[in-house]
Amino acid sequence: MSLRSEALSRGVSAETFDLTFANVTLIPRVLELDRRQPEFVQTFWRYLDARVTPARIERGRRLLAENASLLEAVHQRYGVQPRFIVAFWGMESSFGDDTGNFPLAASLATLAYDARRANFFRDQLLTLLHLIDRGDISPDAQGSWAGAFGQTQFMPSTFKAYAVDFDGDGHPNLWTSLPDIFASSANYLASIGWDGSSTWGREVALPYDFPYALSGIETEKPMSEWAQLGVVNIDGSPLPTSTLSASLILPGGVNSGPALLVYRNFRKIMNWNNSLLYAVSVGHLADRIAGGDPFATLRYDDGSPMSRQQVEEMQSLLLLRGLDTGGVDGLVGAKTREAVKRFQEQASLPADGYPTVALLDQLRSTQ
Structure with missing residues (x-):
């Protein structure tokens, strides 16, 4: 079934579909970014230092204080502690400074026609069309390269399920309404089982x-x-x-x-x-x-990140040993970490599941 036919079968109007897709073209840059997400190529300290910065901490403290009444109202409704709402806000969009400049429909269409996660992104694209059709999102809305949007960086399906109209204007607005932004984050976390009496x-x-x-x-x-x-x-x-x-x-x-x-x-x-x-x-x-201290563990240089090609080679060598990595995709996910851990156990190494170039060298030498 064509995308247009499927959208119409799900109740999206022909006018909304045609208006949204009038200028949609595939974006090669989206595929480039999909292949090198920072969660998979940055080492721990480099990742943390780029995100938990002194400036972000200081601004987060100021915004926590400035929005104390609103955050406490959200806390009372959903049970999510204000410091976590502000931390997600800071991580996802630098407190609203960076909500993305990729056209949402084109980004999702690009990923929907890429084989790696086509079904997931096709469903997200169809959900976006539904949200446009009911007036929650503009046809020319922008977001991240992966189709997340607003100051919370929700995907369309997350928005549809959890976005909240906390300011009562008729539509959830994750771009400019702090009541909706905070409440939507809290509603999502509460709905999936967040424990407001505990920490992380x-x-x-x-x-x-x-x-x-x-x-x-x-x-x-x-x-x-x-x-x-x-x-x-x-x-x-x-x-x-x-x-x-x-x-x-x-x-x-x-x-x-x-x-x-x-x-x-x-x-x-x-x-x-x-x-x-x-x-x-x-x-x-x-x-x-909230005023807590930095990590106390002594910092050591955690070296250069593994390249995608090196991770793919590691996965291939682990598979040759009968250790399931979930495939050869160059991405260090849970299965790859578990396979690394099993190899480390076999080699009498500390089994931390952490892939390194040194470990790859050892895998090469034992083939």
């Missing part, structure tokens, strides 16, 4: 003999069990007595970056953007905006 995680210190194979978002244990394994707060004090369960993650690997115990809310941040580095940055930015 904490920095910890590990014993010298910590079993690194237990690290990773896929392993979850009660706090008491992590304590029994010798995990303590970063200042050396005991972990709090708590009924919370947590995962131990090493976003920069064993040799660079902090060790973090992360809770249920961390997983909800990953629902927003399925990236460990993104989720750590949101959580840490929220802490810093």
Whole structure:
């Protein structure tokens, strides 16, 4: 079925479709950006330093204070702490400074006709047409190269499901209405299970003999069990007595970056953007905006990021060993990290699941 026929079958008017697509052309730059997202090519400290900056922290604190009454009203309605709403706002659009300058319809059309995630983006494009048809979004609206838009950078399906008209003007407006922006973020997080009585995680210190194979978002244990394994707060004090369960993650690997115990809310941040580095940055930015300290872990140079070609080679070599990476796409996702961890275990290395050029060299040498 053609896109136009499918749109009309879903209730989009012919006038809306034709108006929206009158000047749509495919955008090669969108495909270039899709192949090198920063979540996959930047090292931990470089990613964090580019996002949790002194200027962003200071501005976040000021905006938290300036919008205290509105943020508290949203907090009362949805149960999401104001510091997290402001942190998402800062991460997604630099507090509204950068909402994207790609034409939404053309960006989504480009990705819908690319084989990598065609079905997902075709559905997003059809949802965008529905939103245009009901008057929520302009046909010439702009956003990110991936089709996210507004100060929250919602995708069309997220907007349709969770955007809130908190200012009561008849339409959710994620470009200029702070009540709608804050409430939509909070509504989304609350709807997916955000725990307003808890935080996202904490920095910890590990014993010298910590079993690194237990690290990773896929392993979850009660706090008491992590304590029994010798995990303590970063200042050396005991972990709090708590009924919370947590995962131990090493976003920069064993040799660079902090060790973090992360809770249920961390997983909800990953629902927003399925990236460990993104989720750590949101959580840490929220802490810093609220007056928290920088990570205490000593910083080491985490080297140069792996190129896409190097990641593809690593995935191929892991697959030859019977370790499932989820394919050869040059992207370091959960399956690739798990395959790396299994190889590290086989090679008697600290099994942190963190891919490096040195690990790739070892894979080459053992073929």
